[in-house]
Amino acid sequence: MSAALNIAFRAPHTGAASGVVALGRKHFRLHAGPDGIPLPEVVLEQDPESGGPAVVTVHLPARIEIRAESGSLIPAQLAYALQACWVPQEFAPITVDGPRTLSSEALLPTSLVHPDAGPATAPDGEPLRLDVYWSVDYAGSQGAETAHGAVMLEFAPPGEEPGPAPQTPEQDEYMSLRDLAGSGHQHEFVVVDFGTTASTATLHDEKKVKQRLVDPAQSASLSTMLQALLEPPADAPPAWREEVRALLAGTQHQRVGGVGVRHPRQCRAARHATAVAASAAAPPTSRCCG
Secondary structure (H helix, E strand, O other): OOOEEEEEEEOOOOHHHHHHEEOOOOEEEOOOOOOEEEEOEEEEOOOOOOOOOOOOOEEEEEEEEEOOOOOOOOHHHHHHHHHHHHHOOOOOOEEEEEOOOEEEOOOOOHHHHHHHHOOOOOOOOOOOOEEEEEEEEEEEEEEEEEEEEEEEEOOOOOOOOOOOOOOOOOOOOOOOOOOOOOOOOOOOOEEEOOOOOOOEEEEEEOOOOOOOOOOHHHHHHHHHHHHHHOOOOOOOOOOHHHHHHHHHOOOEEEEOOOOOEOOOOHHHHHHHHHHHHHHHHHOOOOOOOO
């Protein structure tokens, strides 16, 4: 069985003095200090229940991917500085036989997050939050494997004093969810499609979606076709006119943009009327008998 190597995160030390307040195992609020903005420590640790080898060889350097929670672009200087100061640029294998610190005492320049002592905000005016995804390759019992870890960095406004860390459960497997009350994300929801070979997640925002019952172009086209069907020409055969009169007499419908919404019984009658009209409009055929 393959050894499971995990990437975990923690505050440099307990207490608010570190400037790194753990809001969860994968969520930290960062406060600027005199020398910069401290970042969480990154630790490599093995899963004791994996049943793999006691010693794992890790191939550095690790890699990170940075995304803004709001979906906005991240300034290139900020992304580069976060990579340079937080990820050790060592190109050598190391052995892990227990918890091993991969990155510690990292400081991010304050000016990159708080230019001119202004607050770091997202486009909607909320504090800047970055999702950072770590990965590192290692040699497991089944060959080359990759360990992963994700963390949310939340940057506190300048001058805010670090508060005590809230009480969090011992085991929170996933990234914590924050309260959306008072934010600009209250009307959003995600639609997830779990496919056989791939899955998709689509973010919907009711403030940016114009909802219509029927597409305007389709509504206009359908209205024109129904009008032509329900208004037989002067030379239409009697069967067509009788079908239309019966259809209109037995139909109670609501009009939406000029289009009648009918029950299935009326829809079947309309299809029958269409067939009658089509047969009436078709040219006569002749058959030769031998």
